Amino acid sequence: MPNPGSNPTPLDRRPVTGTVVHSITAGAVHRHETAELPDLLAGDALVWVDVAACDEAARRMLADVFGFHPLAVEDSARRNAVPKVHVYRDHVFVVLHAPERGHGGHVHTLELDQFVGERFLVTVHGPVSEVLDARTALADTDGVLERLIAGRTRPTSGAELSAAVVGALIRRLLRHLEELTAETWKLERTVTSGHYGDAEGFLEEMFRVRHGLLTLTTMATLDHEVYARAIRPRPGAAEAEQLAATDIVDQLARIATMADTQETYLQGVIEFYQTRTNTKMTVAAERLAVIAGVTLPVTALSSILGMNVIVNSETNWGWLIVLLLAMAAMSALMLSWARRRGWW
Numbered sequence: 001m002p003n004p005g006s007n008p009t010p011l012d013r014r015p016v017t018g019t020v021v022h023s024i025t026a027g028a029v030h031r032h033e034t035a036e037l038p039d040l041l042a043g044d045a046l047v048w049v050d051v052a053a054c055d056e057a058a059r060r061m062l063a064d065v066f067g068f069h070p071l072a073v074e075d076s077a078r079r080n081a082v083p084k085v086h087v088y089r090d091h092v093f094v095v096l097h098a099p100e101r102g103h104g105g106h107v108h109t110l111e112l113d114q115f116v117g118e119r120f121l122v123t124v125h126g127p128v129s130e131v132l133d134a135r136t137a138l139a140d141t142d143g144v145l146e147r148l149i150a151g152r153t154r155p156t157s158g159a160e161l162s163a164a165v166v167g168a169l170i171r172r173l174l175r176h177l178e179e180l181t182a183e184t185w186k187l188e189r190t191v192t193s194g195h196y197g198d199a200e201g202f203l204e205e206m207f208r209v210r211h212g213l214l215t216l217t218t219m220a221t222l223d224h225e226v227y228a229r230a231i232r233p234r235p236g237a238a239e240a241e242q243l244a245a246t247d248i249v250d251q252l253a254r255i256a257t258m259a260d261t262q263e264t265y266l267q268g269v270i271e272f273y274q275t276r277t278n279t280k281m282t283v284a285a286e287r288l289a290v291i292a293g294v295t296l297p298v299t300a301l302s303s304i305l306g307m308n309v310i311v312n313s314e315t316n317w318g319w320l321i322v323l324l325l326a327m328a329a330m331s332a333l334m335l336s337w338a339r340r341r342g343w344w
Contacts, residue, residue, distance in 0.1 A: 019058055020050045022145070024155065029148045037065050047120040048161060050141050051076075052134075054124050066122065068093070068115060076113040076124040083226040091117040091158075094230040095126075097219045098172045100136055101179070102129075105208030107215040110137050112169060114162055116230070121158040123165060140168035159231065163244040166227065170251050173223075176216055177259055183209045184266045191273045199277070206270050213263035217256055224252035295331075 021032040023045040032040060040047045051058045054077040062073045072086060072093040086093045093115055100108040111126025125137045144164050147153045155161040187206050196202045231245035 018052055018055075019061065020052070022048045022050075022148075024048060024148060024161070026154065029145070034061060037061070041065070041120060044119075046155060046157065046161060049120070049122045050138075050145075051122065051124040052138060053127075058124070062115075062122065062124075066115065066120075072115070076115075076126075079109075079127045080111060080113075083222045085226045085230045087230070091115050091120075092230045094162075094226060096166065096169060096223045096226065098140070098169045098223075099176045099212075099216055099219055100132060100172075101176065101212065102131065105211055107212055108132055109219075110172075112137075112140065112165070114165065116162045117158045119158060121161045121165070140172060141165060143168045143171075160244055163248050166248050167251075169223075170248065170255065173216065173220055173252075173255050176212075177255060177262070180209055180212045180216065180259075181262055184213075184262060184269070187266070188269045191269055191276075194276075196273075203270075203273070206266065206273065210263060210266050210270065213259050213266060217259040217263060220252055220256035220259060224249060224256055227252060 019034050021034055021037060021040070023030045023032060023040055023043075024047075025045050037047070037049070049061075051062075054062075059073055059077055062068045062076065063070065068091075069086070069088065072088075075084070075093070075095065080095045082095075083097055084095045093113070095111065095113050098110045098112065100110050102108050108129050108131075110128070113124040113126060115122035115124075123141055125141075128134055128137045144153070144161075144167075147164070148155075153164055155164055187202075187209065190196065190202065227245075228249045231242075231249065
């Protein structure tokens with residue numbers, strides 16, 4: 001039988017691999033061994049199983065103890081390209097994604113899979129990139145466990161506990177949005193001030209931030225669509241459970257909208273920068289064209305007559321003066337014509 005006196009594992013000693021089992025009652029959170037799961041599931045407590053990495057032992061536990069569908073177990077063990085949801089008779093399987101910023105503008109995808117039942121929740125952390133700290137993926141569930149231990153949240157069903165976990169994932173999305181928004185403001189101030197420094201690097205930085213916003217919009221939108229399907233009302237569901245789930249869906253939709261709006265704003269900043277740069281290049285090209293146009297007839301005239309006016313034995317000063325005056329007149333006429341055309 002479960003040992004009600006066992007204590008939760010301190011968060012700083014939480015293993016980054018393996019499975020952690022907790023039971024949640026009205027008054028406390030208790031840590032258990034995986035072998036106690038059958039008795040726990042037969043009891044009245046809310047059971048939370050957090051799988052840090054879905055290894056072979058975890059897959060056997062999901063299949064044998066919980067009886068989850070083989071395809072769902074397989075999905076929880078591998079990286080899924082998009083969020084998804086499957087509704088079964090007594091539980092829902094849902095895959096959600098969250099962002100983690102990497103180097104060079106790359107955005108890592110953190111995957112969190114959930115099996116949501118009436119009296120249990122199983123969370124499975126998807127494969128994590130080898131360049132990330134393995135504990136990064138556990139931050140959201142660790143935060144929920146900390147609130148449970150402190151008594152700041154007291155879920156009474158698997159759906160309410162799932163909403164708490166997804167709420168932590170939403171806070172990660174929101175932090176990501178806040179960071180990108182701050183960078184967007186910084187880029188906008190740089191564009192309006194006209195001090196770009198390395199223009200090529202500056203433009204690359206703007207596109208890097210826009211890529212982050214686009215990734216965030218995509219993740220939040222897909223998570224919203226999936227979770228909205230996963231929380232369809234079930235018979236006998238408590239009002240608090242439905243309100244929590246509806247609030248989660250609303251928050252995901254709002255984050256997706258805000259990220260999309262911020263991306264549109266940054267695109268406007270990029271277009272402002274590109275328009276200003278293109279205008280400067282056009283003006284420079286026009287001035288170069290004027291210079292070329294002014295010097296072209298002069299060059300042509302000097303190349304034809306110069307050899308007959310200035311020779312090795314003597315210089316015909318009369319013709320040289322006439323030639324110079326003709327060059328000056330032609331240059332003046334070309335400059336006057338370019339001025340009337342508005343080229344300079």
